Amino acid sequence: MxxxxxxxxxxxxxxxxxxxxxxxxxxxxxxxxxxxxxxxxxxxxxxxxxxxxxxxxxxxxxxxxxxxxxxxxxxxxxxxxxxxxxxxxxxRMNKVLDIHSEDMDVVIQPGVTREQLNEELRATGLFFPVDPGANASLGGMASTRASGTTAVRYGTMRDNVRGLEVVLADGRIIRTGTRARKSSAGYDLTSLFVGSEGTLGLITELTLRVHGIPEATSAAVCAFDTISGAVDAVIATIQMGIPMARIEFLDAASVAACNARDGAEMPVMPHLMIEFHGSERAVAEDAARFGEIAEEFGAQGYAWSTQPEERRRLWDMRHNAYYAILASRPGATALVTDVCVPISRLAQAVEETVADIADSSIPGPILGHAGDGNFHAILLVEPDNAAELQAAKALSGRMVERALNMGGTATGEHGVGMGKLDYMAREHGAAWDVMSTLKRGLDPDGLMNPGKLVRQN
CATH class of the missing domain: 3.30.43.10 (Uridine Diphospho-n-acetylenolpyruvylglucosamine Reductase, domain 2)
Structure with a gap:
């Protein structure tokens, strides 16, 4: 109180x-x-x-x-x-404080959203690439070590935060990192706070790396008979060194939900959505090379375009897939998972998860970031239905166990919060106790976002 x-x-x-x-x-x-x-x-x-x-x-x-x-x-x-x-x-702390075009970095307050930042950067020829779909605040994105559709090329928040201003539990204001591109001076406190979910301090300023807007962009979409065919096409593309900016996977149930919400007419089959950045010649060559690879793995209806309106329609549909899936079961809420595995194990992880969901009473369309080995199951449950929620939690638990057994993680980008707290000991072992030791050192009374991420005091 x-x-x-x-x-x-x-x-x-x-x-x-x-x-x-x-x-x-x-x-x-x-x-x-x-x-x-x-x-x-x-x-x-x-x-x-x-x-x-x-x-x-x-x-x-x-x-x-x-x-x-x-x-x-x-x-x-x-x-x-x-x-x-x-x-x-x-x-109310939502100002872009400095744009250093020559150094390709910006200094912002934590309430700035990614769309707001990119709007202000537009005239400079720069953009901030980390795109989790939602128009999230960049302070929140740093706190959860967010990523999204473009991580396969541009990395996650971990790779794009150069420095922070943080207020600690006792009120001290500290700065971590600098605007320099590298440093070997002391502990990497920036990386400590990125992903700490507000349990160690509150971020009040961020210095972010930004990138040049590509000369040209092309987007493509294709269907596959099988999940393994789609994932194998991704692996082959990565091994060939084709530089993808985005490569997203949707299973048949996710495609059906997107068709219903957005009036699309995609075949109800597993799909890949791909984007390439570069020069006009490069994106055309990359799109053509990917098409050849995808065809070897059974791709159907491969089509690519450089038209902005077509690309925008494709990625709007992908970003709204969560809401499309929710609408496929009116009145439902969701337990959302986001395990991540080495990409060589992705097809097996997804196929075993699909079979597990099919044997349950819970609908669970699957989509994800195929280039990172990160996928989500949207487990749809009726609000206040304890039996369904318990079944969904059991499915999620088996997904996590499967991912950990494959050398993966319980959460690729959503973070731990309360939802993944029970899996931290299994994933980290004694290292989770070290996290708790760090927490007690910076927040001895356990006041910073209690009940999340670490073992409680």
Whole structure:
């Protein structure tokens, strides 16, 4: 509970930017997936790092939990207030502070979204490539070490964050990293905070690597008789050194859902969606070479285009696939998984998962980032149906066990939050205890986003 004394101090810092509105609390306690609404006791809207520091000092003094909030697009209950406390909403810290075109980096506040950043970068000929689909805040994306459709070429947030400003649990403001392209000076604290899910501190500024907008872009789509054929085509393409910017996989059930929502007419078969970046000649050659490889593995209806409207329609459909799948079972919510395996094991992992889902009572269309070995099953359950939720959790648990046995991970990009907490010991062993040791060193009272990522104090 937020004490009267803590509330008074926070109000002195923030004025009317401390919200106790029931609708505001509910918004900041909800999840995009199956987790119940767990609202905070208050929502703070800071505008500077100094205000975030003051919030942390007050909360630390009164034992109040603190949860960072970007846009609320996380899928593993990352922003749920499991012990109440204060949700720190960064939507007012949404400025692009500096663009260094010559050095190809930018400095931004955490509330800037990826679409906002790319809009501001457009005139410079640069763009920020990490694309998780949702128009997420970049502070949240760094906190969860997000990636998405373009990671096969441009990497994840881990690869594109050069430095951070972070407010610690005791209110100290620190900087990690520099704008230099490399450093061997001390511990890599930037990498420590990227992916820490707000359990070690709150990010108040980011220095990001940006990239040149490619001269030309082509996108392609093709169907396959089998999942293994599609995945084998991906592996062969990677081994041939063809530089893909995106290569996405959808199973037949996902294709059917996209057809229904978007009015597409794709054959209800496994599909690959591909994009190439480069010069006009290069993207044409890459698209043609991929078509030859895909044909060897049974591709059907291969077609590619450089027309912006056709590419936009294709990727809009892919980005909205989650909502298309939800709509395929009206009223359903979802337990969303995102295991990742070495790509040589991807076909086996997907085929075994498809068979496992088929033997259950739960619908579970599958899609993913084939070039990374990362795939998602959208396990559709009725809200408040305990039996279905239990069956979905069992399916997810078997997916994780399968991935770990193949040398993979429980989560490729969504993060741990609450949803993958039970698998951390199996994946990391004694290293999970080391994470808890780091957590206690920076947050001895366990106030930073409690109930997520690490073993509890």
């Amino acid at each position: 937020l004490s009267e004394a803590a509330r008074t101090q926070l109000s002195q810092t923030l004025g009317d930017r401390l919200s106790l509105s029931k609708s505001d609390l509910a918004l900041h306690g909800r999840s995009e997936t199956h987790f119940p609404t767990l609202p905070p006791d208050a929502v703070a809207y800071p505008e500077t790092a100094e205000e975030v520091s003051a919030i942390m000092r007050t909360c630390s003094a009164h034992g109040v939990p603190v949860i960072g909030w970007g846009t609320g697009t996380g899928l593993e209950g990352h922003t749920s207030a499991v012990r109440g406390g204060v949700s720190v909403d960064f939507s």
